Amino acid sequence: MSPIKPIYASFRSIGAYAPEKILSNADLEKMVDTTDEWILKRTGIKERHIAAADEYTSDMAAKACELAIERSGIAKNKIDLVLCATVTPDYFNMPSTACIISDKIGIRNVQAFDISAACSGFVYLLSIAKAFIESGMKQNVLIVGAEKFSSIVDYTDRSTCILFGDGAGAAIISATSNKEEGFIDLHASADGSYADLLITPAPGAIHPASQHVIDTGLNFVQMKGNEIFKLAVKTLTNDVKEILAKNEINPEDIPHFIPHQANYRIIKAVGDALKMKDEQVVLTVGKYGNTSAASIPMAINDIWESGRLQTGELMLLDTFGGGLTWASALLPFAGQAINK
Numbered sequence: 001m002s003p004i005k006p007i008y009a010s011f012r013s014i015g016a017y018a019p020e021k022i023l024s025n026a027d028l029e030k031m032v033d034t035t036d037e038w039i040l041k042r043t044g045i046k047e048r049h050i051a052a053a054d055e056y057t058s059d060m061a062a063k064a065c066e067l068a069i070e071r072s073g074i075a076k077n078k079i080d081l082v083l084c085a086t087v088t089p090d091y092f093n094m095p096s097t098a099c100i101i102s103d104k105i106g107i108r109n110v111q112a113f114d115i116s117a118a119c120s121g122f123v124y125l126l127s128i129a130k131a132f133i134e135s136g137m138k139q140n141v142l143i144v145g146a147e148k149f150s151s152i153v154d155y156t157d158r159s160t161c162i163l164f165g166d167g168a169g170a171a172i173i174s175a176t177s178n179k180e181e182g183f184i185d186l187h188a189s190a191d192g193s194y195a196d197l198l199i200t201p202a203p204g205a206i207h208p209a210s211q212h213v214i215d216t217g218l219n220f221v222q223m224k225g226n227e228i229f230k231l232a233v234k235t236l237t238n239d240v241k242e243i244l245a246k247n248e249i250n251p252e253d254i255p256h257f258i259p260h261q262a263n264y265r266i267i268k269a270v271g272d273a274l275k276m277k278d279e280q281v282v283l284t285v286g287k288y289g290n291t292s293a294a295s296i297p298m299a300i301n302d303i304w305e306s307g308r309l310q311t312g313e314l315m316l317l318d319t320f321g322g323g324l325t326w327a328s329a330l331l332p333f334a335g336q337a338i339n340k
């Protein structure tokens with residue numbers, strides 16, 4: 001009997017979508033008591049994209065998915081799992097946004113579901129795709145992080161409305177027998193005792209939709225920004241140090257460090273702690289703001305489209321978000337590079 005060949009999960013393609021409308025810091029100056037200078041200095045954000053009133057999470061996700069599928073060269077009928085990470089689903093209860101996306105892109109009769117892990121959603125999806133593929137249950141998994149964060153932001157609250165943007169990023173994760181193409185390592189974790197640091201209190205079983213919810217703004221995101229900032233720097237730094245040490249990889253050998261794009265100061269602090277050079281660290285927060293589950297795939301898409309991401313090159317992903325959740329991943333880009 002021949003031995004069973006191991007199966008690995010490989011990152012085959014990337015696609016992303018940012019809505020057309022741009023909300024600049026100058027626009028926000030007219031809406032709340034803030035300045036372009038304050039926002040830039042404290043967050044590094046210059047502008048963010050905002051979906052149109054009739055453009056939903058599933059619409060943005062479908063556009064990113066179509067690109068990722070086309071770039072993978074894998075036929076739609078070979079995709080056997082569709083996963084969406086979002087905290088701004090089209091519907092809060094049912095159906096899942098993954099089901100709606102599947103319908104919009106013409107993939108039917110395959111398993112589809114959503115996960116909720118806030119800004120860590122995309123790396124959580126990688127862990128799920130990896131498990132399904134390495135167990136032999138699925139072959140080609142379409143994953144997408146998508147958010148219409150503007151639908152839960154209070155545009156009279158200056159402490160949150162300056163940070164977030166809308167968008168989507170998708171990838172195809174496929175089975176391979178080539179170990180060189182496979183994910184190297186992935187770590188995902190959570191600590192629910194910090195749940196109140198970043199929360200959208202309603203609608204949900206605790207606060208179902210009501211006039212009270214509307215009158216008190218419980219349907220908007222609430223954040224303890226300063227506490228999150230400190231925890232984010234500490235957790236992200238420890239997480240990447242751990243995954244690099246475990247795999248005996250030096251920070252200087254990482255060509256693409258792609259952290260969650262929440263705040264330039266958080267990214268800079270983590271990059272400095274790892275003694276990374278600026279050219280190793282991918283930065284898109286200035287033009288997209290924090291797009292939650294879409295942030296990391298939108299950043300990967302940026303370096304792919306600009307020709308910076310080559311086949312076989314190592315990506316180090318690192319993320320942090322509501323829950324609290326956090327995750328990191330070390331993996332090569334196993335898709336086709338763009339020739340620029």
Ligand code: COA
Nearest residue numbers: 034035038042119158159162225226228229262263320321
């Ligand atoms: N414009 C002008 N002033 C503002 C402001 C704004 N948009 N938002 C807050 N301020 C004020 C505060 O009212 C406070 O004023 P005070 O000193 O008179 O009380 C002052 O700025 C400092 O507030 P603080 O909250 O301590 O600022 P900060 O340096 O921590 O920056 C964040 C605020 C939100 C930018 C920062 O904490 C942050 O990015 N946190 C992480 C958020 C995050 O990543 N969330 C998502 C996790 S995935």
